[in-house]
Structure formats: structure tokens, C-alpha cells
Amino acid sequence: MTDTSVTKKDEASRAEAPAMVPPVDVIEDAFGITLIADLPGVAKDKLHVRIEADALSIEGEVDLPLSNGLEATYAEVQSPRYLRSFTLGQELDTEKVVAEFRHGVLKLTIPKVEQAKPRKIEVQVV
Numbered sequence: 001m002t003d004t005s006v007t008k009k010d011e012a013s014r015a016e017a018p019a020m021v022p023p024v025d026v027i028e029d030a031f032g033i034t035l036i037a038d039l040p041g042v043a044k045d046k047l048h049v050r051i052e053a054d055a056l057s058i059e060g061e062v063d064l065p066l067s068n069g070l071e072a073t074y075a076e077v078q079s080p081r082y083l084r085s086f087t088l089g090q091e092l093d094t095e096k097v098v099a100e101f102r103h104g105v106l107k108l109t110i111p112k113v114e115q116a117k118p119r120k121i122e123v124q125v126v
Contacts, residue, residue: 019083022058030118032092032111039082040104047101049108051094056086058106091116 025036035056039047042060050057062080066072088094091112098109 017081018079019059019081020079022060022082022084024084030112032109035086035106035108035110037084037106037108038104039101039106041080042082042104044101047106049099049106051088051097054088054090054094056088056094056108058082058084 022037022039024038027034027036037058039058039060041062041064043063046061046063048057048059050059060082062082064072064075064080088110092110093113094110096111100107
């Protein structure tokens with residue numbers, strides 16, 4: 001899996017708009033990968049996870065509610081949007097992705113295709 005963070009041509013218009021890059025942990029084992037992305041302030045309905053061909057993209061909009069008629073005097077969050085993209089390897093089964101989102105943390109589990117998983121070979125005594 002390769003981090004391509006907003007370099008795809010079809011995301012060019014979105015890439016021009018400012019976006020924060022969320023911190024992501026990627027854990028790989030013999031059965032697949034687990035990707036954990038921190039997206040504080042993003043509501044489930046503002047989170048978009050897509051896989052097209054071998055590209056995984058994560059996009060989320062931060063909801064910064066202000067009371068009616070109030071303006072922020074100072075805000076450290078300059079862009080209310082997260083965007084991160086990855087290129088997935090052929091050994092991953094993109095049809096069986098499991099996504100969980102809880103308390104601003106996205107967890108994606110992407111298993112390996114059966115052919116890429118380790119298997120035990122039984123040795124026969126002759």
C-alpha cells in the first residue's frame with residue numbers, strides 16, 4: 001500500500017482546495033492490513049471512504065459549529081476538511097473491506113486475497 005495523498009488526476013479539483021492530512025497507522029499481518037485514521041470533528045455522514053480500482057481515498061468534513069451571529073476570533077483549524085489517498089496492492093481483497101467509525105477514529109480492515117494468504121503445506125511421509 002502506497003500513500004498517494006491527493007495526487008490522483010480525478011481528485012485534482014478537490015486537491016486545489018486546502019485539506020488537512022489525517023494521521024494514519026497501517027498495520028499489516030499475514031491476513032491483511034488494518035488502517036486506523038484519526039479524524040476528529042468529523043461526523044459519520046460527512047465521512048466518505050472510496051475504493052476505485054487500486055486507489056483508496058478517505059475524505060471527511062469537520063463540523064465546527066458556531067452559535068448564530070458569532071465569528072471565530074482565532075481558529076487553528078484553517079481547513080475544515082481531511083483528505084488522504086493510498087494505492088492498494090493487488091494482494092488485497094477490496095471487495096471485503098470492513099469499515100468502523102467511532103469517536104472520530106476510522107478503522108478499515110482489508111483482507112488479503114486467498115492466494116496471498118499463508119497456507120500450511122502438509123508433508124507426507126513416504
